[in-house]
Amino acid sequence: MNQHQKQKINHTTILNEILANDYIFQDIPYKEQIKHATALIKESEYILIGAGAGISTAAGLTYNGKRFTDNFSEFIKKYGTIYMKDMYTAGFYPFPTQEEKWGYWSKHSLLNRFLPPALPLYKQLYDIIKEKNYFVLTTNVDHQFYKSGFEAKRIFATQGDYGAIQCEKACHPKIYNAKKQFYEMDKARQNCMIPSYMVPKCPVCGGNMTMHLRSDNYFVEDENWHNMASHYIDFLEKMHGKKSVLLELGVGFNTPAIIRFPFEKMTYENSNLSLIRLNLNEAMVPEILEDRVIGIGGDMSKTISDLHSQK
Numbered sequence: 001m002n003q004h005q006k007q008k009i010n011h012t013t014i015l016n017e018i019l020a021n022d023y024i025f026q027d028i029p030y031k032e033q034i035k036h037a038t039a040l041i042k043e044s045e046y047i048l049i050g051a052g053a054g055i056s057t058a059a060g061l062t063y064n065g066k067r068f069t070d071n072f073s074e075f076i077k078k079y080g081t082i083y084m085k086d087m088y089t090a091g092f093y094p095f096p097t098q099e100e101k102w103g104y105w106s107k108h109s110l111l112n113r114f115l116p117p118a119l120p121l122y123k124q125l126y127d128i129i130k131e132k133n134y135f136v137l138t139t140n141v142d143h144q145f146y147k148s149g150f151e152a153k154r155i156f157a158t159q160g161d162y163g164a165i166q167c168e169k170a171c172h173p174k175i176y177n178a179k180k181q182f183y184e185m186d187k188a189r190q191n192c193m194i195p196s197y198m199v200p201k202c203p204v205c206g207g208n209m210t211m212h213l214r215s216d217n218y219f220v221e222d223e224n225w226h227n228m229a230s231h232y233i234d235f236l237e238k239m240h241g242k243k244s245v246l247l248e249l250g251v252g253f254n255t256p257a258i259i260r261f262p263f264e265k266m267t268y269e270n271s272n273l274s275l276i277r278l279n280l281n282e283a284m285v286p287e288i289l290e291d292r293v294i295g296i297g298g299d300m301s302k303t304i305s306d307l308h309s310q311k
């Protein structure tokens, strides 16, 4: 492989280096795993946290079940249960009007971004790593890391923010905090719709606005996004050669190329790194990493709490 090809990392090249059949569910008693993880965290100079949807689900921000049906009964009645079966799928409903689109998203945003306080699981996690040199790479858009004490300059939220909106066609590289608008929409919503005068319009092109979420090629990467991307690279450079831990929390296979596969690859290539993977059902790890990897399945809120009490 020449240098040019090496720069392009995708899941095939990663799986070529760590063979797919090398993945195992570790057969190590839970107590020993906690002890080992605690020791690795204590001894580490740097901690890189990689967090996906699973950590927020474990923290209580569940997208299905009662939390969905209680809050969205009006939407379920109006739109049916094909899309309106959980807050993830509901977001893909092809709302025919802007009034309906914002009727839904204002509610979704309040419930998952603005109304919840810092949740105990996140606060415990912060307490575990707060004295460390840490950085957070996350695909989550619910702002829990910011709320729980993690410094904003150490959080790279690559996929957006439920609290912000942007031009639907990304005509200019800016995002807008929509907290005030969403609260107003929530009060004014009738039959799942907001009044037409509340529909946000792009201040530059006059077109429609959309949620600041990476869902198509029009996702706005603003100045702050680029700054955080370079802080992340700086952190990786500082971490290089130092005894460090990659702490992967609730990262599944929706977007494994952002956190899951790169974390495995980094650990594979740097003997000073260890990988701790917490995941409800998908805590399998590459066996080739031997005692530099810990994969703990099951409820993460218990695992974080146990790591916290060992601290």
Ligand SMILES: [Zn+2]
Pocket: 167, 168, 169, 170, 171, 172, 202, 203, 204, 205, 206, 207
């Ligand atoms: Zn525009």
